[in-house]
Amino acid sequence: MTNKLKVSMVQMQxxxxxxxxxxxxxxxxxxxxxxxxxxxVLPENFHLMGTKQDFFExxxxxxxxxxxKLRETARELSTYIVAGTMKLRVNEDGKLKNTCCVINPEGExxxxxxxxxxxxxQVGGRTHDGSQVEDAGDRIVVTNIKGVPVGLSVCFDIRFPEMFRILALKGAKVILVPAIFMLHTGKDHWEVLLxxxxxxxxxxxVAPATHGKFPPHDDWSYGRSMVIDPWGLMIAQSSDKDGVVTVELDLDLVEDVRKRVPSLSQRRPDVYNWSEFDH
Known part of the structure; x- marks a missing residue:
């Protein structure tokens, strides 16, 4: 596995x-x-924001x-592209899937x-019900980018720490979080949660996000795409505009932090009885 990974985050309205x-x-x-x-890495819903009808149509x-097009672009540029998310149709009659696609340099x-x-x-005086449009996934995914195990997550997932612990236990050294985070929650929660x-x-x-107003109600997304290192320090952040932030990740830092504060190796799964809460 390489000890460096150079990542570019795309931020866009x-x-x-x-x-x-x-x-x-x-x-x-x-x-x-x-x-x-x-x-x-592109942000969540880079393809479209709009009404429920817009998403389905x-x-x-x-x-x-x-x-x-993104597969052709990855092949042309000879690089990995993580297509943030798109609402994809799986069948004609069912709900959509909010899907993140990892495309390799061969365009596959x-x-x-x-x-x-x-x-x-309920955020900013408005009720958001994503489950009316999309079916939830049921598979936790770690992909491989240039030999580096990279965990995949999206936006609201960030509030569920169990998922991120599993990604780490499955070997992830880097976790991607493409997002369209609301301004109301973003100003208080985005950086803290990451x-x-x-x-x-x-x-x-690594968290690329949308910024600015978005339809159908001219709500504001928070933006501030950022990269946080394994010690919890912000090492990159975008300004409030369309653009790109590129940073080289030193993966040796992951192992260094895990040796200095070996919390993962001191887990006590023998006493974590989740079954009594899983209902």
Whole structure:
């Protein structure tokens, strides 16, 4: 396994116009490629934000035009692209999946992760019911990028520490968190949650996000895409605009932190009786 991984995060504002969003995502991906990263990561819902009807009417399949363009782009740039998430149609009659696709430098879909925790909450005086649009995933995924085990998660997942502990125990040294985090919660929770998950699991957290207003109600997304190191320090953050942030991760730091504070090796699963709470 290499001891370095160079990652680029794309931050962008998302509209209800698929063509505009996808064009912007590809332009920013090509801008990121100028820094010669190992992997470029797009935010959640980079393809579309809008009404429930918009999502169902404009949903694509995994072999549709947007993922096909990104596969061509990955092959052209000879780099990994993690396609944040898109609402993908699995069958004609059912709900959609909020899916993160990992595309390798050959343009192949290497792994997919379907968001496990749908966004159901009351934020900013508005009720959000993601489960009306998407079916929750049921598989925790660690992919391999240039020999580095990389965990996959999405936005609201960040509030469920059990999932991140499992990703770490499955070998993840880096965990990706593409997001469209609300301004109301982002200003108080975004950095805190990312730092907590990094400290607990002694991993790098790489979190590209959308920024600015988004449809259908002109709510604000928080932006502030950031990278947190295994000690819990923020080592990169985007400004409040479309753009790219690139940072090289020193993976030796993961092992160094785990030796200095060996909390993972001191776990006591023999006394963690979850069964009495799992109902």
């Amino acid at each position: 998302v509209t209800d116009q698929v063509e505009i969003n996808v064009q912007k995502a590809i332009e920013l991906t090509k801008e990121a490629a100028k820094s010669n990263p190992d992997v470029i 404009k949903a694509e399949t995994i072999d549709g035009p947007t993922i096909t 879909i290497q792994d997919v992760y379907d968001k496990i925790h749908t966004f159901n909450a 730092r907590a998950r990094a400290i607990e699991n002694q991993v790098f957290m």
